[in-house]
Amino acid sequence: MTSLGDIPIKVEGGTSATDFGNALPVLSEVRHALARLIETGEPTQIDLGAMPFGPGDEERLMALLGNGEVNATIDALGPTRIRETAFGGVWVVEYLNADEQRVALHLEIDEVPQMLRAQRDDFTDALAAIDARLAPVSSNEPADGQRTD
Amino acid sequence: MASSHHQPTDGRPAPPRQPDAQPSLGEILRRNGVSRRGFLKFCAATASMMALPPSMAPAIAKTLETARRPSVIWLSFQECTGCTESLTRSFAPTVENLILDTISLDYHHTLQAAAGEAAEQAREAAMQANMGEYLVVVDGSLPGPGANPGYSTIAGVSNYDMLMDTVKGAAAVVAVGTCAAFGGLPKADPNPSGAVAVQDLVKDKPVINVSGCPPVPMVITGVLAQFLTFGKLPELDQYNRPRAFFGQAIHDRCYRRPFYDKGLFAESFDDEGAKKGWCLYRLGCKGPMTYNACATMKWNGGTSWPVEAGAPCLGCSEPDFWDAGGFYKALSVPPGKPGDTLLAAGAAGAAVGLAAGVMGRRKVKAAAKAHRTVTADELEQKL
Amino acid sequence: MITPMEFLMWTKGPLFQLALTIFALGLLARLVEIFVLGRAHNYAVPRGSAVVGGLRTLYKRFHTDPGTFKSAPFDVVVGIIWHTGFIIALLLFIPHVELIKSTFGIAWPALPNPVVDAITAITLLGLLAALAHRLLHPVKKFLSTPGDYVIWAVTFLPLLTGYLAYHRVINPYPLALGLHILTVEVFLIVLPFTKLTHIFTVWLARYYNGATFGRKGVQS
Numbered sequence: 001m002t003s004l005g006d007i008p009i010k011v012e013g014g015t016s017a018t019d020f021g022n023a024l025p026v027l028s029e030v031r032h033a034l035a036r037l038i039e040t041g042e043p044t045q046i047d048l049g050a051m052p053f054g055p056g057d058e059e060r061l062m063a064l065l066g067n068g069e070v071n072a073t074i075d076a077l078g079p080t081r082i083r084e085t086a087f088g089g090v091w092v093v094e095y096l097n098a099d100e101q102r103v104a105l106h107l108e109i110d111e112v113p114q115m116l117r118a119q120r121d122d123f124t125d126a127l128a129a130i131d132a133r134l135a136p137v138s139s140n141e142p143a144d145g146q147r148t149d
Numbered sequence: 150m151a152s153s154h155h156q157p158t159d160g161r162p163a164p165p166r167q168p169d170a171q172p173s174l175g176e177i178l179r180r181n182g183v184s185r186r187g188f189l190k191f192c193a194a195t196a197s198m199m200a201l202p203p204s205m206a207p208a209i210a211k212t213l214e215t216a217r218r219p220s221v222i223w224l225s226f227q228e229c230t231g232c233t234e235s236l237t238r239s240f241a242p243t244v245e246n247l248i249l250d251t252i253s254l255d256y257h258h259t260l261q262a263a264a265g266e267a268a269e270q271a272r273e274a275a276m277q278a279n280m281g282e283y284l285v286v287v288d289g290s291l292p293g294p295g296a297n298p299g300y301s302t303i304a305g306v307s308n309y310d311m312l313m314d315t316v317k318g319a320a321a322v323v324a325v326g327t328c329a330a331f332g333g334l335p336k337a338d339p340n341p342s343g344a345v346a347v348q349d350l351v352k353d354k355p356v357i358n359v360s361g362c363p364p365v366p367m368v369i370t371g372v373l374a375q376f377l378t379f380g381k382l383p384e385l386d387q388y389n390r391p392r393a394f395f396g397q398a399i400h401d402r403c404y405r406r407p408f409y410d411k412g413l414f415a416e417s418f419d420d421e422g423a424k425k426g427w428c429l430y431r432l433g434c435k436g437p438m439t440y441n442a443c444a445t446m447k448w449n450g451g452t453s454w455p456v457e458a459g460a461p462c463l464g465c466s467e468p469d470f471w472d473a474g475g476f477y478k479a480l481s482v483p484p485g486k487p488g489d490t491l492l493a494a495g496a497a498g499a500a501v502g503l504a505a506g507v508m509g510r511r512k513v514k515a516a517a518k519a520h521r522t523v524t525a526d527e528l529e530q531k532l
Numbered sequence: 533m534i535t536p537m538e539f540l541m542w543t544k545g546p547l548f549q550l551a552l553t554i555f556a557l558g559l560l561a562r563l564v565e566i567f568v569l570g571r572a573h574n575y576a577v578p579r580g581s582a583v584v585g586g587l588r589t590l591y592k593r594f595h596t597d598p599g600t601f602k603s604a605p606f607d608v609v610v611g612i613i614w615h616t617g618f619i620i621a622l623l624l625f626i627p628h629v630e631l632i633k634s635t636f637g638i639a640w641p642a643l644p645n646p647v648v649d650a651i652t653a654i655t656l657l658g659l660l661a662a663l664a665h666r667l668l669h670p671v672k673k674f675l676s677t678p679g680d681y682v683i684w685a686v687t688f689l690p691l692l693t694g695y696l697a698y699h700r701v702i703n704p705y706p707l708a709l710g711l712h713i714l715t716v717e718v719f720l721i722v723l724p725f726t727k728l729t730h731i732f733t734v735w736l737a738r739y740y741n742g743a744t745f746g747r748k749g750v751q752s
Contacts, residue, residue, distance in 0.1 A: 022404060045203030047196070052444045054404030055426070055457060077187035095190055101450055103190075104197040115193075121187040267705055294576070387704060398705065410645045412626055431630060438705040469537035474544065480709075481627035482634040483544045491635060494553040498560030506568020507691065 009065040022053050026107075030065075030090055033109040037089060043110035058105075066091065074115055077102070082113050177215035188213075195378065198371045200393040200442060219377060220275050220283040222315055223257035226308040227301050227344055228289025232326040233259050235363035236370070238449075255283075258303065269304050276318050284376060285319040287312065287347050290328040290335045294350070296343025321355045321382060322347060325369055330358035330388070331468035338472050348389060355382050358389045360441075362465035367446050368394045369420050386440070390467065394446075398460050399436035402444035405429065410443040415459075423459060433477035435464030483528060540706040543713040551717035558724025559732060566736060571744075578747045585746010586739040593738050606665055610658050617655030621648055645698075652695050659688050679726065681699060686722055689715040 026046070033044035048058065066086030074080040078097040085092060091113045095103040108114065166251075175188070183191070184287040192206040192213065225233070255275030256259070258268055275283060278504055291308035292300045298307030306338075316322055324347040327333040335344035348356045359372050372391055375383050383391040399408065408414070408428040415423035415432055428434070439462050444455040460475065474484050534542075554679035601608050622628060624643040633639035642648075663684055666672045693702075693712040722728060745751075 017530055021407065045206075047203050049197050049451065050200065050202075050445050051403040052404050057404065074186060074190075076184045077190050078304040085200055095194055106193065106197075115186060115189060119189070120460075122185055227591045354673065398700070401700075409626070412642050412644050414626075438709065439705075465709065467537065468535055469541075473537055473541065473706075479627065479630040479634070481631045483548045484541075484633070485545065485549060487635045488551050488637065490552050491556050494556035495560045498557035501557065501561040501569055502566075503565025505565040509565065509569050 022051060022057045023064060026061055027064055030087075030107060030109060032147060034087070037109050043108065043114075045114075046107040046109075048105040062092070065092065072116060076140060080115055082116060133142060173215050173523075175216075191351075195374050198367050199375050200371060200446070200502070209378055212380075216377055216380065219320075220279040221254050221273055221286055222272055222283055222309075222319075223254060223260075223286040223288070224312060224315060225257075225259060226287065226289035226291040226303075226312070226329070227342065228326065228328050230259055231363040232288040232329075232369070234259070235366045236325075238366050265304070272315070276315065280318040282320050283318065284321055284323060284373075285315055286323045286325055286373075287329045288325045290332045290344040290346060291350075292343050293345040300342035309350070312347070316351050316354055319354055321357060321376065322351050323357045323359060323372060323376070324348065325359045326364060327360045327362045327465060327468075327470065328362040330390070333362065334471055336469075342525070356389055357382060357391065358387065360388070360390060360395070360466040360468075362463075362468070362470070363486040365442050365446050365448065368442055390440070390466075393443040395440045395466065397440065399439045399441055399444055400434075403436055403456055404444070405456060418459065426459075426492070429456060429459070429461040431479050432461045433475060433479060434461035435470070435473070435476075435480060437466070437480055438473075439464040439467055439470075441466040536707040536710065538703045540710040540713075543710045543717065547717055548713065551720040555720040555723055559729070560731060562724055563732060563736075566733070567743070571670070571740065574747065579749030580746050582743040582747040585750075586741075586743035588746065589742020590735060590738045592742075610661050610665070614655045614658030614662065616643070617651045617658060618687070618691065621652045621655060624648060649695075649698060652691060652698075656691055656695060659684070659691070663688075683722075683726055683728060686715075686719050686726075690719055 026048070029046060033046070035131050036042050036044065048061075051057075068084030068086055068088065070084035072082040074082065078095075079100070080085070080096065081092075081094045083092045083094075084090070089109055091108040091109065091110065093106045093108050093113050093115060095105070152384075188210060189206070189473075192210040193203060195209055195213075196206045198204055199209075223233075223476050256268065256272040258264075261271070263271055273503070287335060289301075289308075291312060292298055294309055298309060301308045303311060324330040328344075330349050331522060332344050332346045332349075335342055336346070348358065357372060357376075359369055361368065371394065372383070375391070375393070383393060386392050386395055388395075389471060400409070403409075405426065405428050408426075409430055412426040413425075415427045415429055417423065419433065430436075434456065436456065443462070444456070447454045447457070464473060474480075474482070478484075596608050596612075620643065623632075623640075625648045626642040626645065629639055629642045643651075661682075666676055666680070666684075690712065693708070693715050696702050696707070697708035697712045700708070702711065719728070723731065
């Protein structure tokens with residue numbers, strides 16, 4: 001099956017992304033959020049899906065934000081791609097579903113994006129799981145293929 | 150096409166459940182192997198879908214943990230199935246599927262496998278099992294109580310009777326699409342079938358209007374998600390539409406707005422202005438009077454929306470949009486031929502003026518003719 | 533109950549046609565009558581050109597007479613401000629140009645919306661100041677008839693409703709736009725039968741005035 005990208009499109013008129021100006025206002029919002037993070041430690045999430053972006057606005061914003069040192073993928077309910085921008089503390093979080101279609105696109109202004117943090121509720125579960133692992137070891141060594149749970 | 154990446158829809162709508170065996174959404178998700186990170190992601194996506202700020206995600210997570218599975222009965226009346234088509238194309242399948250799996254779509258005669266008697270029985274069973282708690286979704290208008298009910302019936306039951314009967318035990322009614330919300334195309338002048346909107350008939354239950362022809366898919370699921378999450382009605386505007394989606398005019402959120410303000414317009418569909426993406430006001434864009442989420446939520450998974458595709462907004466989410474003047478005539482342009490009226494009335498006025506002037510001149514001439522010269526002596530004699 | 537959209541379609545459709553009819557009929561009847569009546573024949577030998585004198589005065593009345601300015605500076609300044617603003621808002625706002633194009637088939641460039649918006653705000657303030665002055669100035673107050681206040685309102689309302697519609701203060705929008713169009717229709721209907729006719733007759737008066745003086749060889 002041919003995908004949309006295979007259909008040749010000839011763009012006339014040469015509209016540049018600068019013609020639609022919603023990238024810079026978002027960058028300015030990021031700037032204020034970053035200032036707030038420094039002053040009060042309050043993180044900010046910006047839903048880019050709620051922005052009235054014109055054609056090319058998102059690409060232009062991403063070009064303005066650039067690339068940083070961290071790239072991460074989380075595999076939960078489909079992949080989530082997290083990328084640090086050239087500006088420390090400013091993260092691009094792209095939520096995808098199992099079919100790699102975008103579900104949401106956020107900017108997070110925080111030390112670490114929420115999705116990357118281990119969840120507090122998981123700690124107790126993890127503790128129990130480790131205890132379960134340790135319990136049989138202390139009594140007798142499980143044989144290969146033997147289930148411990 | 151050989152394959153489709155849509156999730157199979159078999160097993161939906163689910164058979165009516167026992168009301169005592171209702172797991173919470175949190176339990177359903179965990180049972181489906183969704184981790185807490187996955188749940189967080191689900192909440193972030195849901196917030197985005199509900200047009201709520203991302204900071205609301207924790208609150209959503211909290212309420213979703215305990216949210217119950219509501220039963221939904223979907224009634225289709227005088228409609229074109231465009232709204233259902235739109236709903237099933239709400240991209241973000243994971244989230245949409247979870248929402249649809251989480252709500253129990255007990256009756257939807259277009260989507261359900263059952264037909265005829267079995268289908269109607271499913272509806273009645275769902276109503277009885279969830280009395281007072283289920284959600285009724287309606288797409289399409291229906292012939293009013295005064296109109297011939299024969300214009301639209303299902304299983305020999307008139308739309309009016311079916312709606313009133315189903316709504317009796319409902320918690321709320323969601324009118325999906327402009328037909329259900331405002332009467333839409335069936336109600337367009339001269340309204341041959343006597344079509345009315347749901348809110349014209351349902352007075353004792355809350356009615357949420359999700360207008361659009363069709364509505365933005367994410368807006369339909371967003372409103373359902375909102376009801377599911379918070380269990381109460383969202384904030385509504387003067388037309389009973391959720392403010393989160395219908396709070397702002399297309400015009401005020403349009404990325405082409407700067408061109409309107411600068412006075413840069415496309416004058417035809419293929420001129421220089423159209424190619425440069427200038428404002429479509431002169432081509433009939435109804436953005437200034439239209440309230441909808443197209444400019445931000447967009448269509449086809451956020452690919453584009455009518456104005457971005459170079460087509461003026463038709464105002465499809467507004468009442469009577471079909472009768473609101475030409476689609477491709479500027480909003481300020483009146484219907485008919487005002488120029489001809491002006492010319493005809495002007496000509497008539499000129500004729501009246503001419504007659505009045507001629508009469509006036511005659512009067513002056515007559516006065517001049519009747520004028521007699523008088524000497525001072527004559528005047529003195531008179532006194 | 534009439535819906536906001538029905539109200540808008542009513543004001544845009546039949547009522548607009550009616551207003552245009554009354555406006556064109558009334559105005560043309562009055563103007564043509566004035567032309568047909570003409571001027572009394574002057575038997576004196578002309579000392580100058582009536583046409584040149586008329587055209588000169590048509591233009592020269594735009595210059596404020598120093599005496600008038602000295603005696604009533606407020607009226608001159610505020611009057612010029614709001615008259616200019618009114619004409620700009622009427623003729624150079626994009627949707628208005630679009631309406632004129634559809635009615636007369638002619639169009640011209642319009643001003644950017646923020647500019648028209650600011651000018652409208654100034655015009656509204658000018659009209660409010662003019663009303664306040666009329667109410668506070670003893671002589672003006674004495675001379676004012678109820679009709680004068682009606683004319684002020686008829687002039688003020690289209691600007692006000694247009695401003696409110698642009699800023700979406702009245703909801704829903706079809707109601708706001710319908711109200712704006714309705715006030716304009718009232719303006720159009722009363723125009724030929726009140727002192728609003730001066731919009732057209734002022735040019736005739738200026739010309740005749742200048743022509744009379746021009747014929748006599750008087751600079752005016």
